[in-house]
Amino acid sequence: MKIEWVEVPGGTCRFGDGARPVGVGALLWTRTPITYAQLHGERGGGHWLHPITGVTHAEAAEIAHGLGGRLPTSAEWEWMAGGAARRRWPWGDRDWTPELANLRDSGLGTTSPVDAHSAGATPEGLLDVAGNVWEWTARATMGGGVTLRGGSYASPALYARTTFLNAAPAELASPGIGVRVVRRP
Numbered sequence: 466m467k468i469e470w471v472e473v474p475g476g477t478c479r480f481g482d483g484a485r486p487v488g489v490g491a492l493l494w495t496r497t498p499i500t501y502a503q504l505h506g507e508r509g510g511g512h513w514l515h516p517i518t519g520v521t522h523a524e525a526a527e528i529a530h531g532l533g534g535r536l537p538t539s540a541e542w543e544w545m546a547g548g549a550a551r552r553r554w555p556w557g558d559r560d561w562t563p564e565l566a567n568l569r570d571s572g573l574g575t576t577s578p579v580d581a582h583s584a585g586a587t588p589e590g591l592l593d594v595a596g597n598v599w600e601w602t603a604r605a606t607m608g609g610g611v612t613l614r615g616g617s618y619a620s621p622a623l624y625a626r627t628t629f630l631n632a633a634p635a636e637l638a639s640p641g642i643g644v645r646v647v648r649r650p
Contacts, residue, residue: 566596
């Protein structure tokens with residue numbers, strides 16, 4: 466699986482619950498979280514099409530750099546996920562159902578291939594923005610943590626909303642956290 470880059474135009478993100486205006490430039494985003502096949506080369510089916518997991522924040526940043534990009538800021542991530550309309554979910558405002566994203570009530574209990582929930586794509590065609598794996602961002606939090614976005618296969622649907630913020634210790638290498646990369650066009 467080759468890495469596909471999708472351009473998301475810039476604009477003003479009304480960031481977080483307070484809808485604070487934050488300017489976001491145009492960026493190229495990996496269409497999916499980075500998979501084992503994308504990172505290590507094609508090796509057939511199975512787990513190779515699942516998002517890479519079990520990487521710390523520093524390892525995620527290193528992966529992003531190695532692919533010619535970086536981790537997104539939290540505001541950039543929210544802009545990509547919700548757009549100017551501030552969609553509640555990456556796919557729009559329709560409530561979550563299992564065909565839209567791999568979340569706790571999907572019944573899978575683990576990651577799925579990154580192309581398994583195409584009905585939940587953003588208008589630009591980005592996949593797995595909600596569910597499957599949390600995504601590391603570049604935003605540090607107090608106490609050595611880092612902001613995570615998007616929810617995972619173990620998350621309730623609420624955690625996959627476009628404005629939901631979570632955090633984890635930077636040194637955590639979890640089976641529920643992956644990497645999405647951005648770069649300038």
